[in-house]
Amino acid sequence: MTDQNVKTNKDQSYEDGLRQLPFDAIEAYKTIRMNIVFMLSQSKKKSFVVSSFDQGDGKSTCAINIAAAFSQLGNKVLLIDGDLRKPTVHKKLRLSNTKGLSSVLVGFCTAADAIIQVGRRLDVITAGPTPPNPSELLCSGAMDVLLAGLEEKYDYIVFDTPPFGIVSDALVIAPKTAGAVVVTRANVTTVEQVKKTMTLIDAAGIKLIGTVFNGARPERHGYYKRYYKKKYKSHYSYRNFVNGTNFSDETDAPVIK
Numbered sequence: 001m002t003d004q005n006v007k008t009n010k011d012q013s014y015e016d017g018l019r020q021l022p023f024d025a026i027e028a029y030k031t032i033r034m035n036i037v038f039m040l041s042q043s044k045k046k047s048f049v050v051s052s053f054d055q056g057d058g059k060s061t062c063a064i065n066i067a068a069a070f071s072q073l074g075n076k077v078l079l080i081d082g083d084l085r086k087p088t089v090h091k092k093l094r095l096s097n098t099k100g101l102s103s104v105l106v107g108f109c110t111a112a113d114a115i116i117q118v119g120r121r122l123d124v125i126t127a128g129p130t131p132p133n134p135s136e137l138l139c140s141g142a143m144d145v146l147l148a149g150l151e152e153k154y155d156y157i158v159f160d161t162p163p164f165g166i167v168s169d170a171l172v173i174a175p176k177t178a179g180a181v182v183v184t185r186a187n188v189t190t191v192e193q194v195k196k197t198m199t200l201i202d203a204a205g206i207k208l209i210g211t212v213f214n215g216a217r218p219e220r221h222g223y224y225k226r227y228y229k230k231k232y233k234s235h236y237s238y239r240n241f242v243n244g245t246n247f248s249d250e251t252d253a254p255v256i257k
């Protein structure tokens with residue numbers, strides 16, 4: 001065994017929960033990745049947010065898996081937990097959250113101090129301790145400076161964010177990035193919620209990069225398919241058949257609890 005193959009304890013914790021997603025889920029993430037790459041090629045920005053109308057739609061799951069999918073393409077990727085109120089990335093990836101985005105934004109530590117390497121090409125900045133003023137921190141000048149610096153170092157930066165329908169934080173971060181990937185959850189997200197999300201996005205001048213239809217079964221959900229096709233013809237709409245919890249086929253794959 002070469003040194004490279006020796007796992008540290010931290011690496012081992014990822015290996016422990018490593019499970020393969022179904023083939024169609026992996027393919028769905030590859031499709032999502034390909035379409036995001038295409039959309040981002042038209043933008044100078046390298047960052048984008050993953051959000052949805054409500055809690056529990058699968059934002060964090062998708063953000064992590066999308067970041068992993070990008071890193072597996074050979075890109076240097078940073079996943080940032082922008083949900084400063086109810087962060088879950090550190091829990092899903094079993095990382096420490098003592099330092100994170102909030103710590104960097106208030107000047108308690110540098111970005112370099114907060115970055116955790118979880119794969120060969122995949123880094124994470126967790127949310128950090130919950131601040132009293134998340135929206136203010138996210139729209140601060142410190143956030144602009146941080147993002148500009150990080151965009152020089154990474155090929156892609158993926159933000160997990162809180163729901164559009166509950167707090168304005170995603171609407172604050174997204175305009176600083178190339179746009180938003182909107183997650184909807186099969187049998188949960190209502191058409192009304194989708195409409196409200198799109199109204200909020202349009203009003204904030206955020207570019208819709210694409211939509212992920214999370215938890216869909218390919219043979220079902222004809223209504224959603226017809227709705228998206230009609231309503232957002234010009235945008236990509238992805239189906240995500242994820243029903244396990246991690247995107248994994250190579251060493252960079254993180255594990256989601």
Ligand SMILES: Nc1ncnc2c1ncn2[C@@H]1O[C@H](COP(=O)(O)OP(=O)(O)O)[C@@H](O)[C@H]1O
Nearest residue numbers: 055056057058059060061062214215242243245
């Ligand atoms: N496609 C899916 N199939 C099954 N469970 C899922 C799927 N997507 C997400 N989940 C689970 O649903 C819960 C909420 O997902 P999460 O990504 O934390 O949502 P959000 O970030 O939008 O609040 C988590 O327990 C997650 O593992």
Ligand SMILES: [Mg+2]
Nearest residue numbers: 059060083088
């Ligand atoms: Mg979340």
